[in-house]
Amino acid sequence: MNARAARGAQSRVEILEAAAAAIARDGYFGMTMRDLARATGKGLATFYSHFESKEDVLFELQRDAFDTLIRSASEAVTQAPDAATQLYLFISSHVHYVLEHRDVMRVLVHEAGALPPQRRKKIRKLKEAYFAVARDVLQALAREGCGAPAASALGEVADAELELATYNLFGMLNWIYSWHHAPTHGSAADVARSVHRLTLCGLVARCPDRRALLRAETLSTSLHRPPPLRPPQGGDL
């Protein structure tokens, strides 16, 4: 029963990848099962021995993706010695995922609302877990005051501002798929640095905290081996 399951799993992954590309191009309602058939070279009725329905494909696609994102981010964050480096590693992990699975990322951002309420809630739970990882990092960062000995009055960050900052961080991260073009915009590290700088010290700040940037970004290159990003081992949510 081993070789059997392996082939089945591989077929499943192929279908999900083709579905991600098709949904990314036409949207969930715009993609037809016939498109998926043409893209995979399989017959139309084949998918229904792997998935219960078209909606099932979308759901498992999103669930797998968030599983991978959460696991990759959690591993990255635990490797860092300070909050600024944690932030960089979180961003780097996310950017790597986006550039390697652009279609999936587009689906995550666009098609969350296409699921029926029950399954939407399951995905939302995953999304909140991922959000929490980032918020905790930003919270630690605000408390540490960017590694400076003591936070000045200007450096204090209210809880509400922190939540807004987290949303804004995800805004930057969730938009990358739509504009990044490797030849003109550079590697994942270049993008990650830009997001990290804006989040940490903005575009033009000239201050002692700016040194923490270089420290975090250079330090992380030695810590952050390219994440494996393999699909999650199965298991119901």
Add this chain to the structure above:
Amino acid sequence: MNARAARGAQSRVEILEAAAAAIARDGYFGMTMRDLARATGKGLATFYSHFESKEDVLFELQRDAFDTLIRSASEAVTQAPDAATQLYLFISSHVHYVLEHRDVMRVLVHEAGALPPQRRKKIRKLKEAYFAVARDVLQALAREGCGAPAASALGEVADAELELATYNLFGMLNWIYSWHHAPTHGSAADVARSVHRLTLCGLVARCPDRRALLRAETLSTSLHRPPPLRPPQGGDL
């Protein structure tokens, strides 16, 4: 021929508003003309005396929206004395639009690719014009060095980094529609301040430039009367 045209224009706006709500909920392919009929209380065939096709509705919706955004942003930017204030007014203009036309904003972000190539290019031209407004402001900001007398080595910003920063700014702005909830996240000014701060000086920077923040944000409250945001006067692109 005046009262006639006025009623026609009002009907057109009502249809576009209902279409924005419907497309925001179900996506462009998910919205049906029958949904639109139910939402407006009109018959199914009525829309084809106002628009040539379903696609036409989407196109004009996006065109009107970008016209409004560009005009509102251009007006806001010209009112500011320095780059930091220009940035705040641009952000504020955008945030106001998002919070008042959340459905439209969602359509702009999600359904750009649903148009055929020719019309997609027209929308893209508008998008690039809007992008250019923001990039010019950030460029001026990088050159001015946040109002400080001279830019230090740390304050210099390369062109490539500037473009990435612009994309990241739009990432924050284009994500707001998906999370903002007035009772918990405050007014448009609160959101605009958060985005402005991250873009300018980041989350935790403690430096002289931070003073430019307060100056720009307080100054702008006297300059920035709530933008009119009325629909654009017609006229072919």
Add this chain to the structure above:
DNA sequence: GTGAAAGCCGAACGATCGTTCGGTCAAGCG
């Protein structure tokens, strides 16, 4: 008042959608 024009709608058309059925075929376990 009157004629032309425009908004409006019920009904229907062809196309295409997600899904199912019945059966073929190859592969892997006992």
Add this chain to the structure above:
DNA sequence: CGCTTGACCGAACGATCGTTCGGCTTTCAC
């Protein structure tokens, strides 16, 4: 090696899609 199991597919079903047709009603210019 035989047999079961599951991947696979052609064909078809009912539903629903965007769009059109023909005619009815309203309304503004003259």
